[in-house]
Amino acid sequence: MKGVIFDCLSLLVKENFGEDKWIEILLSAGFTKFTIFPPYSDIPDEYFGKIFSSVQKNLNKSENEVADLFAEYWVNVYAPQAYPEFYKEKNNTKEFLLMMDSVHRKVTEAIPYSRPPHFEYRIIDEKTLYMYYYSSRNLMFLFEALVKATAKHFNETISIEKPQENCLLIKFLK
Numbered sequence: 001m002k003g004v005i006f007d008c009l010s011l012l013v014k015e016n017f018g019e020d021k022w023i024e025i026l027l028s029a030g031f032t033k034f035t036i037f038p039p040y041s042d043i044p045d046e047y048f049g050k051i052f053s054s055v056q057k058n059l060n061k062s063e064n065e066v067a068d069l070f071a072e073y074w075v076n077v078y079a080p081q082a083y084p085e086f087y088k089e090k091n092n093t094k095e096f097l098l099m100m101d102s103v104h105r106k107v108t109e110a111i112p113y114s115r116p117p118h119f120e121y122r123i124i125d126e127k128t129l130y131m132y133y134y135s136s137r138n139l140m141f142l143f144e145a146l147v148k149a150t151a152k153h154f155n156e157t158i159s160i161e162k163p164q165e166n167c168l169l170i171k172f173l174k
């Protein structure tokens, strides 16, 4: 998985919980305190699980709580700085989500054998969207947190249901 995800987690932890906390997280995940995850490199997928569980353990938070922290930092702070081009024209949650399949393809195309998450859409009407998530990493909980964070970013109210394991039914309420 691309290093930006790890870089974002580390910045979020350092900013909100201090540099020492990040070192504790690295150490308890089996890394050294000098480990860095260069944003544009490709990091083995299993490192994500190790770091993510270590963040949970060391911050004493559940998987969904860490996912929400990550998602809000990613959508509101990290991605707008790292990828400002995707924030220029899209003015609402639905437009932003509908762009996500091509965004993930674009931002990983420089990585040989990349396997970005893939999204498919079924638009029912103006206010109803089914969004399907496909990834060998199976991070549905993160996908859901990122959808919620996107709505928060655009100051919109949505409702989310999970009609099947890899699908969210999203209703845009206001």
Ligand code: HEM
Pocket (backbone or CB within 6 Å): 001, 002, 003, 004, 005, 079, 083, 086, 097, 100, 103, 104, 107, 108, 114, 115, 116, 117, 135, 136, 137, 138, 139, 142, 143, 146, 147, 150
């Ligand atoms: C401009 C905004 C965004 C950018 C630039 C972006 C970019 C990325 C990148 C580079 C990765 C690592 C992928 C890899 O290495 O294969 C990633 C992972 C991921 N992204 Fe995004 N992302 C954005 C917003 C979103 C949103 C809004 C969602 C959900 C609707 C989302 C869902 C995910 C998920 C679930 C992963 C984890 C990897 C996986 O499931 O395989 N992203 N994103």
